[in-house]
Amino acid sequence: LTRRPIIGVFDSGVGGLTVLRELVRLVDADYRYFGDTARLPYGSKSVETVARYAVASAQFLERMGAEMLVIACNTASALALDAIRSSVKIAVTGVIAPGAERAAQVSRTRQAVVIGTEATVSSHAYCRELARVGLKAREKACPLLVPLVEEGWTDHPVTEQVARIYLDELFAGESQDRDEDVLLLGCTHYPLLRPLLRRLLPLALSIVDSAESTAQAVAAMNSPGGHPASPTRRPPGLQFFATDSGEKFRRLGSRFLGWELENVTHVDIDHG
Amino acid sequence: LTRRPIIGVFDSGVGGLTVLRELVRLVDADYRYFGDTARLPYGSKSVETVARYAVASAQFLERMGAEMLVIACNTASALALDAIRSSVKIAVTGVIAPGAERAAQVSRTRQAVVIGTEATVSSHAYCRELARVGLKAREKACPLLVPLVEEGWTDHPVTEQVARIYLDELFAGESQDRDEDVLLLGCTHYPLLRPLLRRLLPLALSIVDSAESTAQAVAAMNSPGGHPASPTRRPPGLQFFATDSGEKFRRLGSRFLGWELENVTHVDIDHG
Numbered sequence: 001l002t003r004r005p006i007i008g009v010f011d012s013g014v015g016g017l018t019v020l021r022e023l024v025r026l027v028d029a030d031y032r033y034f035g036d037t038a039r040l041p042y043g044s045k046s047v048e049t050v051a052r053y054a055v056a057s058a059q060f061l062e063r064m065g066a067e068m069l070v071i072a073c074n075t076a077s078a079l080a081l082d083a084i085r086s087s088v089k090i091a092v093t094g095v096i097a098p099g100a101e102r103a104a105q106v107s108r109t110r111q112a113v114v115i116g117t118e119a120t121v122s123s124h125a126y127c128r129e130l131a132r133v134g135l136k137a138r139e140k141a142c143p144l145l146v147p148l149v150e151e152g153w154t155d156h157p158v159t160e161q162v163a164r165i166y167l168d169e170l171f172a173g174e175s176q177d178r179d180e181d182v183l184l185l186g187c188t189h190y191p192l193l194r195p196l197l198r199r200l201l202p203l204a205l206s207i208v209d210s211a212e213s214t215a216q217a218v219a220a221m222n223s224p225g226g227h228p229a230s231p232t233r234r235p236p237g238l239q240f241f242a243t244d245s246g247e248k249f250r251r252l253g254s255r256f257l258g259w260e261l262e263n264v265t266h267v268d269i270d271h272g
Numbered sequence: 273l274t275r276r277p278i279i280g281v282f283d284s285g286v287g288g289l290t291v292l293r294e295l296v297r298l299v300d301a302d303y304r305y306f307g308d309t310a311r312l313p314y315g316s317k318s319v320e321t322v323a324r325y326a327v328a329s330a331q332f333l334e335r336m337g338a339e340m341l342v343i344a345c346n347t348a349s350a351l352a353l354d355a356i357r358s359s360v361k362i363a364v365t366g367v368i369a370p371g372a373e374r375a376a377q378v379s380r381t382r383q384a385v386v387i388g389t390e391a392t393v394s395s396h397a398y399c400r401e402l403a404r405v406g407l408k409a410r411e412k413a414c415p416l417l418v419p420l421v422e423e424g425w426t427d428h429p430v431t432e433q434v435a436r437i438y439l440d441e442l443f444a445g446e447s448q449d450r451d452e453d454v455l456l457l458g459c460t461h462y463p464l465l466r467p468l469l470r471r472l473l474p475l476a477l478s479i480v481d482s483a484e485s486t487a488q489a490v491a492a493m494n495s496p497g498g499h500p501a502s503p504t505r506r507p508p509g510l511q512f513f514a515t516d517s518g519e520k521f522r523r524l525g526s527r528f529l530g531w532e533l534e535n536v537t538h539v540d541i542d543h544g
Contacts, residue, residue, distance in 0.1 A: 038321045039311050044422075046517035049310045052542075147419040150316075158433055165430070245318035270324075270542050 004237075005222065008066025008090075009033045010057050012040040014249060015146075015188030016072030017256035019095065020238075022215030023070065027222050030237035032064050035253075038243035038268075041146060042075040043117025043187070050119060051080040055087045056269050060241070062088045070218060071095065074187050074210060075117050078125035091221075096129050098217035099184055099210030104133035106206050109179040113170060113205075114139045116186030117146065126186055138180070140170040142187075149189040150252065155196055163193065163200055185209045192256070240264040276509075277494065280338025280362075281305045282329050284312040286521060287418075287460030288344030289528035291367065292510075294487030295342065299494050302509035304336050307525075310515035310540075313418060314347040315389025315459070322391060323352040327359045328541050332513070334360045342490060343367065346458050346482060347389050350397035363493075368401050370489035371456055371482030376405035378478050381451040385442060385477075386411045388458030389418065398458055410452070412442040414459075421461040422524070427468055435465065435472055457481045464528070512536040 007029045009020050013036065020033055036042075036057050042050045054076040058069055068091045071077045071084060077094030085092045103112045112135050114126040121141040130137040145166075148159045183205050185191060191209050198207065238261075242249040246264040253261045279301045281292050285308065292305055308314075308329050314322045326348040330341055340363045343349045343356060349366030357364045375384045384407050386398040393413040402409040417438075420431045455477050457463060463481050470479065510533075514521035518536040525533045 038317060045310060046520065049516045052540075143423055144416075144419055147416055151415055158430060158437070161430055161433070244321045248318065268324075 005029045006065050006067050007031050007218070008058075008061030008064065008069045009072050010036075010054070010061055010069065010076070011072040011188060012036050012042040012053075012076065014253040014256045017253055018188050018191045018211040019070060019072035019214055021257050022212050023218060024236050024238075026215050026219035028233045028236070029222070031239070032061055032066050033238070033240045034061050034064075035240070035242045035249060037245075037249055041117070042073060042079075043119050043146060044143065045119060047079045047119070047123070050075060051083040054080040055083055058084045058088050058092070060267070060269050062090055064239075064241070066090060068218075068221075069093070070214065072188055072211070072214070075119045078116075078120040078123040078186075093214065093218055093221070095188075095210040095214045096125050096186075098213040099186065099208060100126065100129035100133050100135070101217070102210075102213035103130060103182045103184050103208045104135055106208055107135055107182045109181045110135050111178070111180040112137045112182040112184055112208075113180045114184040114186045115142050115145075115166070115170070115190065117141060118143050120186050126184060130184075135182075137184075138170070139186075140166060142166045145193060146187065146189045149192050152255070154192045159193065160196055160200070163197060167197075167200055180205065182206050182208055185211075188256075238263060241267045243267060243269060277301045278337050278339050279303050279490070280330075280333030280336065280341045281344050282308075282326070282333055282341065282348070283344040283460060284308050284314040284325075284348065286525040286528045289525055290460050290463045290483040291342060291344035291486055293529050294484050295490060296508050296510075298487050298491040300505045300508070301494070303511070304333055304338050305510070305512045306333050306336075307512070307514045307521055309517075309521055313389070314345060314351075315391050315418060316415065317391060319351045319391070319395070322347060323355040326352040327355055330356045330360050330364070332539070332541050334362055336511075336513070338362060340490075340493075341365070342486065344460055344483070344486070346460060347391045350388075350392040350395040350458075365486065365490055365493070367460075367482040367486045368397050368458075370485040371458065371480060372398065372401035372405050372407070373489070374482075374485035375402060375454045375456050375480045376407055378480055379407055379454045381453045382407050383450070383452040384409045384454040384456055384480075385452045386456040386458045387414050387417075387438070387442070387462065389413060390415050392458055398456060402456075407454075409456075410442070411458075412438060414438045417465060418459065418461045421464050424527070426464045431465065432468055432472070435469060439469075439472055452477065454478050454480055457483075460528075510535060513539045515539060515541060 071094040118141040121139045343366045390413040393411045518538045
C-alpha cells in the first residue's frame with residue numbers, strides 16, 4: 001500500500017465540511033479536520049482575534065501530522081492567510097484564490113459579485129484577488145445566512161425573504177457599466193443555500209462555489225504526486241477535532257458532510 | 273464624598289448592557305462591564321465551554337476590583353452560576369432567580385413560558401427556578417432572535433415572521449390544563465424585541481424581563497447599605513472591557529445601552 005498524504009482542513013466550525021466533502025471526492029488522502037467550535041463564529045470578529053485563533057488552529061493540525069493545510073474558512077482565509085503561512089512549515093491553501101480563479105474562468109463580462117460574512121467582505125480579500133485575475137467585483141455581507149443555515153432553514157420562506165433582501169440591496173440602483181455574470185459564494189455555509197439562491201438569481205448569473213474550486217485546486221496540486229482519487233481506492237481516513245462539544249459537532253456536521261461523522265475528539269487549545 | 277461600591281457586570285457580549293442600563297438607573301455605584309466578545313455567542317455552546325469562559329471572565333472582573341458580580345448573561349447564569357460562585361470570593365447574582373421571582377409576583381395562573389438560547393433552554397435552569405417559586409413552566413429556544421437583533425432588525429418584517437414561527441410552535445396544540453399568563457424574556461437581547469413581541473402575544477400574557485428584575489434585585493440588596501440612586505448623585509463611573517475589538521463593542525453597544533460608550537479597553541484573557 002502506498003502511503004497517502006495527510007491533509008489538514010481547518011474551519012471555525014462545521015461549514016468547512018462542505019470543502020472536505022469535495023476534497024474526499026477528488027483527492028486520495030487521509031484527512032484531519034479541525035473545527036474551532038468553541039470560538040466560532042469568526043465572521044463577525046476582528047482581524048486580530050481571527051488571526052490569533054486561526055494560527056493556533058493551524059499549528060494544532062501541523063502537530064497532528066498534517067503535511068499540507070487547507071483553510072476552508074473564508075473569513076480565516078481572507079483575514080489571516082499570511083499569518084497562518086508564517087506560523088507553520090507546511091504548504092497552506094486558502095479558499096479565496098481558488099474561488100477567484102474559478103470565477104475568472106467562468107466570467108465573460110469580467111465582472112463578479114461576492115457574498116460573505118461581515119469580516120470577509122470588510123477585508124476586501126475577494127476584490128483584491130479578483131482584480132489580480134482581471135475581474136471587477138462588488139461585495140455584500142450577508143450576516144444572517146449563517147445562523148439560518150445552522151437553524152436548518154436551508155429551504156425556508158424566511159431564508160428566501162432574507163436572501164431576497166440582501167440580493168436586492170446588492171443589485172439596487174442602476175449603473176450603465178454594471179454587467180456581472182458570476183456570483184461567488186464566499187462562505188462555507190452558503191453551498192447549502194445554492195438551490196434557494198439559484199431560484200432568486202437571474203439566469204445570466206453563474207454561481208461559483210469556493211468549496212468546490214478549492215478542492216479542485218488541491219486535487220491539481222496532488223495529482224502530479226500520484227494520488228488521484230480512483231473508484232478502487234481505500235476509503236479516506238477521517239479524523240475530526242472540535243474545541244466545543246464533540247456531540248454537537250457530530251450532529252450538526254453530518255448535515256454539511258452528507259454522511260455520519262465518527263472519530264470526533266474534543267480538544268482545548270486555549271492555552272497551547 | 274462617600275465611596276460607592278464597585279459592581280462588576282459580565283456578559284458574553286453587548287446584550288448585558290440592557291442589564292447595566294437598568295442598574296445605572298437604580299443603583300448608585302461604579303461599574304466595570306466585561307463583554308467576552310471574542311468568544312461569543314455562548315448560547316449555542318456546551319456547558320463545559322461556557323463554564324470555562326464564564327469563570328475566567330468573573331475572575332477578571334474580581335481582579336479589576338469588583339466587589340460584587342452581576343452575571344447579566346442568561347446562558348452563563350443558567351449553565352455556570354455555581355462554577356462562578358466557587359471561583360471568586362465576592363457575591364454573585366445571576367439573572368435566572370430574579371426573573372423567576374418577578375414572574376411569580378406577576379402570575380395569577382402559576383404558569384409561565386420562557387424563551388431563551390438553545391443552551392439556556394436545554395439546561396432547564398428557568399424551569400427549576402420557577403418550580404422553586406411555585407410556577408409551572410414550558411421553555412422554547414429561539415436561536416435566530418439574537419442574530420436578528422445584532423443585525424439591527426428589531427422592528428423588521430423578517431423578525432416578526434421568525435418570532436411568530438417560534439411563538440406558534442410554543443403555543444401549538446391544545447391542552448386543557450395549559451393557562452400561562454407570563455412570558456419570561458430569558459436572553460439579554462430580547463428586551464430590544466419587546467415592542468414587537470407585545471404585538472404578537474395575547475394581551476393576557478405579561479412580559480417579564482430578566483434584565484429589569486435583576487437590576488431591581490441588586491438595588492434591593494444595595495439600598496440597605498446606603499447607596500440608593502438619587503437625582504442628585506454623581507454620574508456613575510463606567511469602565512468597559514471587551515475581548516474582541518473595542519471599536520465594534522462601542523458601535524454595537526450604544527444600541528443596547530441607549531447612549532454612547534467611552535472607556536472601552538480591549539483585553540485578552542485566553543491565557544490568564
